[in-house]
Amino acid sequence: MKFILVRHGETEANIGGIYSGWTDFPLTEKGNKDIQATAKNLKRYKNVDIIYSSPLNRALTTAKAISASINKEIQIVDNLKEMNFGIFDGKEGQYIQKNHDNEWKSWIEDYVNYRIPEGENLIDLYDRIKVFLDKLIEKDKDSIIVTHGGVIQVMITHLLDLGLDKMWHFQCPPAGYAEIEYVDNFGFLRRLT
Secondary structure, three states: OEEEEEEOOOEHHHHHOEEOOOOOOOEOHHHHHHHHHHHHHHHHHOOOOEEEEOOOHHHHHHHHHHHHHHOOOEEEOHHHOOOOOHHHOOEEHHHHHHHOHHHHHHHHHOOOOOOOOOOOOHHHHHHHHHHHHHHHHHHOOOEEEEEOHHHHHHHHHHHOOOOHHHHHHOOOOOOOEEEEEEEOOEEEEEEEO
């Protein structure tokens, strides 16, 4: 089975250094242009069974472009949202460090376990992504999953049976995608672009 993991197009938050977990920022002009190119590139996967998408507009807009290109249904899945950055969400890094210094330091020192106030920690994100992926593995169907950068990093580490600390070895740019082939409970990273 194949998992095609697609990151949404570039947003205003991406270029502004803003932590945008559950806060939705619009796609930039470049982001809109790039998702059209990605949708065209993904025609090679026209035989996938379904497209899954985060409900956040930046991902759903990307999924709709892909759906129009390959004529596949989109199923919206809440578990595909980006990490909830709580009190950091929608704010620039410098603002966070200045106004939430203790929380910032705690998060930087233990980004896996520290739960950002009013938000999640990386274990929370991993747990909800694992539930989603394990259900897909049981279905044994090829799918395109349109989501967010952090979610893709967590998915790759889970599907390749790596620890969460390895997630930083994989960077998927806006409107980029990864292809993972999954056979006999073993994942192969075939493409990361």
